[in-house]
Amino acid sequence: MSIEAGGREKAETRPLVDLVARRRREHGQRRLKVQGLRLLVAVVVLGGWQLGAQVSDCNSTGHLCVVDKFFWSQPSDIAQKLWTWLTQGTDLGPIWDQVLVTMEETVGGFIVGSILGVIFGVALGRSRLLADVMGPYIKAANAIPRVVVGALFAISLGLDIKAKIATAAILVFFVVFFNAFQGVREVDRNLVANARILGAHDRQLTTEIIIPSALSWIIASLHTSFGLALVGAVVGELFGATQGLGELIYAAKNNFDAAGVFAGMALLAAIALVAEALITALEDRLIRWRPPVTTETRI
Amino acid sequence: MQPAIELRGVTKRFLTPSGGVYTALRELDMTIGVGEFCAVVGPTGCGKSTTLALISGLEPASEGEVDVFNNPVKGIPDGIGYMFQADAVFPWKTVLENVAAGPRYHGLSSRDARDRARDWIARVGLAGFEDRYPYQLSGGMRKRVALAQSLINEPRILLMDEPFSALDVQTRSLMENELLGLWAASSASVVFVTHDLEEAISLSDRVFVITAGPGTVKSNYKVDLPRPRNVAEIRFQPHFIEIYEEIWKDLKDEVLVSYERQKRGAA
Numbered sequence A: 001m002s003i004e005a006g007g008r009e010k011a012e013t014r015p016l017v018d019l020v021a022r023r024r025r026e027h028g029q030r031r032l033k034v035q036g037l038r039l040l041v042a043v044v045v046l047g048g049w050q051l052g053a054q055v056s057d058c059n060s061t062g063h064l065c066v067v068d069k070f071f072w073s074q075p076s077d078i079a080q081k082l083w084t085w086l087t088q089g090t091d092l093g094p095i096w097d098q099v100l101v102t103m104e105e106t107v108g109g110f111i112v113g114s115i116l117g118v119i120f121g122v123a124l125g126r127s128r129l130l131a132d133v134m135g136p137y138i139k140a141a142n143a144i145p146r147v148v149v150g151a152l153f154a155i156s157l158g159l160d161i162k163a164k165i166a167t168a169a170i171l172v173f174f175v176v177f178f179n180a181f182q183g184v185r186e187v188d189r190n191l192v193a194n195a196r197i198l199g200a201h202d203r204q205l206t207t208e209i210i211i212p213s214a215l216s217w218i219i220a221s222l223h224t225s226f227g228l229a230l231v232g233a234v235v236g237e238l239f240g241a242t243q244g245l246g247e248l249i250y251a252a253k254n255n256f257d258a259a260g261v262f263a264g265m266a267l268l269a270a271i272a273l274v275a276e277a278l279i280t281a282l283e284d285r286l287i288r289w290r291p292p293v294t295t296e297t298r299i
Numbered sequence B: 001m002q003p004a005i006e007l008r009g010v011t012k013r014f015l016t017p018s019g020g021v022y023t024a025l026r027e028l029d030m031t032i033g034v035g036e037f038c039a040v041v042g043p044t045g046c047g048k049s050t051t052l053a054l055i056s057g058l059e060p061a062s063e064g065e066v067d068v069f070n071n072p073v074k075g076i077p078d079g080i081g082y083m084f085q086a087d088a089v090f091p092w093k094t095v096l097e098n099v100a101a102g103p104r105y106h107g108l109s110s111r112d113a114r115d116r117a118r119d120w121i122a123r124v125g126l127a128g129f130e131d132r133y134p135y136q137l138s139g140g141m142r143k144r145v146a147l148a149q150s151l152i153n154e155p156r157i158l159l160m161d162e163p164f165s166a167l168d169v170q171t172r173s174l175m176e177n178e179l180l181g182l183w184a185a186s187s188a189s190v191v192f193v194t195h196d197l198e199e200a201i202s203l204s205d206r207v208f209v210i211t212a213g214p215g216t217v218k219s220n221y222k223v224d225l226p227r228p229r230n231v232a233e234i235r236f237q238p239h240f241i242e243i244y245e246e247i248w249k250d251l252k253d254e255v256l257v258s259y260e261r262q263k264r265g266a267a
């Protein structure tokens, strides 16, 4: 009996192992392909840009002018600029200080805005009265182009980090708020009923049912809102600052230094990508209970 | 017998999205004794789930009185367990956390709650699955989580809304026998909603037949089959078949009415 079963198992396991190996291999090949194509896109775009700038002569009329280096710079100049910043520092001081300042403002604004957004979103989502009373004001506030509030903060909070955090926070707040609010509204009523039957008090209902349920909405909004926090910090710096990547870009712009503007943008993009990866990791940790959307290796 | 649940002249109306009023229950009277196992059968849409919602205090009655242990229902009464018709286990909690939720809400420490939960998980045959999330379980396993989740609070009244309809016949018989065993040891009153008349008779002391909506009690039958019962075998007894035929005559009319109505509604 046991021998028979063992024999059958072996016969069945063999093709299964093969299948797994094959799927792994296919998966690896696909990844390689994706990364190769990615590289190709970068080469085509950057190479085309560089080439266009090289063959152009825009200073005298009558010549070919595809990419004007003066306005659009070229990848090699931008790389050069980044290298100079890294090795010799910027006009405002060491480059890492600028990155750090902007990071502090962004992360500060992101955290403050997200926390306030979740608190208000959950509170208004839970209380019909509060939502009805506050609804029109929030919609009105949301309709204002909020970056201009940065100007107010620059006046009232001065030129230091507080004004930038406030600007970033207000951009983040509304996105997170609306998502948290919607998330709370969409909570499955059956789950709420079940928790109440099981004896959950109001506070337990909020922390164990409402918030976990709204969390997928809230986290989805964090992806967009980190980008907005970065916008807030940079715009805050444009309204007046002595340090930071926004200020660096602003200074480059005043010197008609297109390479400097692009180099600053590249650093901002790098920050955003790292943050995106961190938020995705956070999402995977917090929402472990969701069925995975795509499995790494499918059988 | 002491009444555990009493509904007197209960009417329930809902506002429909189009602004009209829909009467789901009309002048419904129902008394369920302490320790009694009652089944409620009726055509789809007749108001069975609504009846349970009224008893649980999740929905207020539009008219009439609902008493639980001689107290009018205002909010959720103490000692109620409710297995919902739809899946209602918490997707972000593991099996263990799901089952431990009730005791924790009642003030037990996390540790003690987990210990008790392990015990109940084993009783419903899910030992070894404590750390799984609901999406990793089959539909039948989720139902068992829901059962453990309700029973762990040791309810004095257990409301069950088609709890086993998603299970295959064998698992269903096993769970039904298991339920009867647990019930016999507990002296709880059970209101068991089902579409399946065989299931209703084999489990219960009394079967309520509800009319096609608006629902009201058409008749109620005492099931005087001896206990303990084995649900897999009892349905072959002659007396079971007699009871079945008697109740089915009543139920068939209502099912036909409901069916005709839906056909006309759809046409």
Ligand SMILES: Nc1ncnc2c1ncn2[C@@H]1O[C@H](COP(=O)(O)OP(=O)(O)OP(=O)(O)O)[C@@H](O)[C@H]1O
Pocket (backbone or CB within 6 Å): B014, B015, B016, B022, B023, B024, B042, B043, B044, B045, B046, B047, B048, B049, B050, B051, B085, B213
């Ligand atoms: N919240 C609601 N708003 C409006 N109508 C409702 C609401 N809840 C239930 N109804 C209506 O009340 C009637 C009874 O519903 P109920 O869920 O109690 O039926 P049921 O007997 O449990 O049916 P089934 O056997 O299919 O589960 C149905 O016609 C339904 O459309």
Ligand SMILES: [Mg+2]
Pocket (backbone or CB within 6 Å): B048, B049, B050, B085, B161
């Ligand atoms: Mg129902």
